[in-house]
Amino acid sequence: MSASETNIEKQKTRHRGPLVGFAFALFWAGALFLGLLIWTAYQSDEPTAESPAQVLSD
Known part of the structure; x- marks a missing residue:
């Protein structure tokens, strides 16, 4: 299945x-x-230095 109309310039502006x-x-x-x-x-x-996991569990 393909697009019925392919306007590359319009698609460029729409996808920017x-x-x-x-x-x-x-x-x-x-x-x-x-x-x-x-x-x-x-x-x-x-x-x-403390482990980040240790700090969260305290």
């Missing part, structure tokens, strides 16, 4: 918003993941 949203979501997820990696590395330098 969702594509920008996907790009922003990927960027945000990458920034959060990088923050998690940095935070984890920072916490590993301190031998007396």
